[in-house]
Amino acid sequence: MKSSIKYILFILYSLLILPSLHAQQGLTRKANFPGTLRNSASGFSIDKYGYLIGGRSDSGYKNDFWRYNPDSDQWIQKANFPGAARWGAICVTSGLKAYYGLGFNHPIGSKGDFWQYDAVSDTWQKLQDMPNGGRYWAIAFVIKNKIYVGTGDHGDPFSNDFWEYNIDSNTWLKKRNFPGPGRIQAVAYSQNQKGYVATGQGIGLSKADFWEYHPDSDTWVQLPDIRKNLLYGAFSFVLGSIPHIGLGSYNHLVYFNPADSTWHPLSDFDEINRENAISFCIGNTVYFGTGEDRNYTNYSDFWSYSPRVLGLPQIKQSTLDWKIFPNPSHGKFSIQFDRPRVEEVNTELINQLGQLVYANKASRTTGNIEIDLSTSAILPGIYTIKISGSDYSKMERLVIW
Incomplete structure (x- = not known):
């Protein structure tokens, strides 16, 4: 009898209390991702749609490709990615095109191939392979017409080399190495024509450091560490000019305040213990889901999050x-x-x-x-x-x- 009462109370909590807590956090539960449960997939957005590709499931590595419509909260499966199945790949966008590649595939191993997806024609094109061998769990960001790629695992120890891919010429150029220790599962983003790299996992040690890259001078500047332990397997996004880093091996969400050059805690996603999830931004909302917990259990749940619900400080955008x-x-x-x-x-x-x-x-x-x-x-x-x-x-x- 007591067990039945506890079960009923748990159901009531799940149906009534938990959604209320999520609403206070700015979280909204969306339709589950309908594909195989997975982690280490790649996500991106183009125009009004989000996309998920690849990943690692209990049944193997994936090359399926999905599109998400936030207006209808529905997923549709598209034709499979034409390259090899993989997980831990990089994916960035420039205009109406996405750039996807690297990653890991067994028994092939680390991949170094690089591909372009055209959302208008719904076609894939193979590009020039990345030099210096394949890798997985690397970082990537876009500045103007160039994609910057570095770190990751393509041998022991983890890498800290750094490369520039020119979209116009389809060529790679070696740049100055990332000055921090080699690592995997870091986060990266670009803002105001600069690139940023933070957190990750090194050999036997997790990272909380934060770096800024200046492409014009090919120089790196170390910024203050992130005080909240995000460690590795997190995701990053920029909304309303405010950078955020979320989830990872600790389920925190932090944002960067340029007024004091410091990362501040914003919320904890206590019910979403997740590493190696995907994320993408559409409008003023970030969407995220899938991934794995600390027990290596894969998930298919999917969420939207609007930081403005929490009263995120608004920084006036100047026309200057x-x-x-x-x-x-x-x-x-x-x-x-x-x-x-x-x-x-x-x-x-x-x-x-x-x-x-x-x-x-x-x-x-x-x-x-x-x-x-x-x-x-x-x-x-x-x-x-x-x-x-x-x-x-x-x-x-x-x-x-």
Whole structure:
């Protein structure tokens, strides 16, 4: 009798209480992914649709290909990916095309092939293989017409090499190595023409470090570590200019606040213990699901999440066109901006403790603001520079060597 009562209470909790908690977190349960339960698949979005491809299930490796319609909350299966089945692949998008490749297949091993999917014609095209052999659980991000790929596992120890793929010329170019330890299952994203890499799993050690890549100078800058332990197998996304990292070997969600150059905890997905899930963004919502838990059990559940429901700080998007150069610098740099009228411009420099260390106020119109801190008492480090006027306010990270 007691067991029956407990079971009934559990059902009531699942049907009534749990959905309410999810709603408070901004979570909405969606239709389950209808394919085989799996982990380490790849996800991407183009236009108004999301896609899932590949992965690893209890029955083997996958090359099936699915499209998700958020309006109808329905999945449809498309023609299989024409390459070998695999898991732990990379996948990024540029325009109406997706780029998919690498990964692991048994008994072939690590894959180095690279493919383009055209969503308009619904066709696949094989591209130039990645040099230096195959790998899986690598990172990738897109800046302009170039795809940057690195880290991953293609031998012992894990890799930290870094490559640039030119979409226009279908060629690969070796870049400066990622300066952190080699790793797998890291996360990566791009924003404001820079790339970012964080977390992951090294040889016997999980990572919480955070790095910024500058493609113009082919340089890396280490930023403050992520304080919340996300470790490995997480996913990242950018909504409303705010980067997020979620789930992974710990089921946290954190967001990056450019005002203090720090990652902040936003929510814990207590009921969703998940590694190696897929995710993609459509509009102002991120969709995620599948993956495995710490007991290596695969899942097919699927969720949507809107950070705005939780009152995520909104950063006003400025219409001001500006550029800081050089960045990083030794303390002497210029701010180039364009405004249609003469007005008072405020320039502030804030350290990682939130302290104002420099302020300047001047009347400016189109032109440059020249700032020289090379002989000041300001120490090398990572700062937030804020420029504001009568109807705008914009911030950018500044690195002083």
